[in-house]
Amino acid sequence: MIRLFIFAVVTLGLGWSFSWLAERPGLISITWQNHLIETSIMVAATAMVALIFAVMFVWWLIQTIWTSPHSVRRYFRARKRDRGYQALSTGMIAAGSGNALLARKMSARARGLLRADQEPLIQLLEAQTALIEGRYEEAREKFEKMAEDPETRELGLRGLYMEARRLGANEAARQYAETAVEHAPYLPWAAEATLEYRCQSGRWEDAIRLLDQQKIANVIDRKQADRWKAVLLTARATERLEGDPKGARDDATAALKLAKDLVPAGIIAARAHMREDNLRKAASVLESLWKIAPHPQVAETYVRARSGDSASDRLKRAEKLEALKPNNPESLLAVAQAALDTKNFAKAREKAEAALRMAPRESAYLLLADIEESETGDQGRIRHWMAQALRAPRDAAWVADGVVSERWLPMSPVTGRLDAFEWKQPFGQLEGPIEEGTLAAESAIASLPPVHKTTPTPVREPVVAVTSSPAAAEPAITPSPSPVAPVPSVEKLKPVDTPSLAPKAQAEDPIKGGQTAPDPFNGRPPDDPGVKDQNAQPEPATRLRIF
Incomplete structure (x- = not known):
């Protein structure tokens, strides 16, 4: 493009020059060896331009003839190089395939x-x-x-x-x-x-x-670099927490500035503040992190920040977390656990069932089982919640490349990938739609069996039989009969209440004119040897004499 522009400029310049000379005619006289040569300016200019072009053509011809061997050699070398590059390209494609x-x-x-x-x-x-x-x-x-x-x-x-x-x-x-x-x-x-x-x-x-x-070299994205640096700072703070709490606090705080939702960094920063007896700052860090990412480990660290707190103090802290993040399953479970520690079973049950309706999972069912064990001790209700926990989705955990860890790690132990651990359910295929989980929770709460009240076990007094024979002046102790052999009617038994869960079967009594009487044993011998079976035939008492 530039050459074409230069050619156009030169052509226009020559045309303008010749037109300028044509408008101003004149003669040129040259005397050379007694010869006078006269011509016009236009003819002289034309001859001069033609002479220049002729010289240039002759120079090009001589140069071409002089460099022709090198040109020929260069031509064949370029052709050979092109063939070599073609073979190289084909070979690279073949190696890749x-x-x-x-x-x-x-x-x-x-x-x-x-x-x-x-x-x-x-x-x-x-x-x-x-x-x-x-x-x-x-x-x-x-x-x-x-x-x-x-x-x-x-x-x-x-x-x-x-x-x-x-x-x-x-x-x-x-x-x-x-x-x-x-x-x-x-x-x-x-x-x-x-x-x-x-x-x-x-x-x-x-x-x-x-x-x-x-x-600095822009090899990785700035956002990704900040995230990885926060992970590295958190890992270093974890190692420095025991020996250098101040350094751990600085590293964890810097990590939180780079990644505000990094839960391990916030927990390390709070623990470092606790080691320095700065509970107010530790609580502030955990509260700020709780607003961004509600996490059960954050709740546990916050509720148990002071080791000397009573159960009621921990309940107040849990309720403060619930106020910061209302209608959240983690907040409800934290309050339920703290209420269980204070024996406030009504609140614990209410919060646990509310969390269960929002996010059905294993820990919520197990917490309800603990509440049943502490409040009622009913094994049927406890087994009901345990059975629901077996079918419920698993709780979230730190997962990376198929590995489930109880604590956060900066990199995957399998692939070595940095920032690989995520807080999620260990197996994604167990996750179901929210509607199904909510319906399952409602069904589990509705199908909870009533509280079963058990009766005390009857206690039988030992029976002593006294003989009228003079040779048997000492009393004879009659052993307790086995469940298979009924006790004779002469024995004195302690009155026993009829169990509340006795069968409803009724038997016709011919002595009372067709009236029915309850059959407490449903046609079978009593399970308790101290209970008298009215239908059994009396047998002679076996006496054991003591000489």
């Missing part, structure tokens, strides 16, 4: 058409071909040569790193990744691998420094 035969063929052709020192991709193609064919030693040698060349150092280090990971040589892989980070901290794979190894070894300072370098 797993066609080892074609990749090896194209690798040999590319090496014959191109020079390896001028085109480093030939070494990469040969290394990839060796990997596909299973010649790992040869592939590692190629990667090592590439790592020695400054132009292909990063590519060679990545190949060596992948080979070390494949063989399980984690220490060698770590060294390759750290070497790559030293030369090029902007490489995502090297920075991520180095960050993972430093976190596994607990080198939180180095991990935070590397993350800051990545953030």
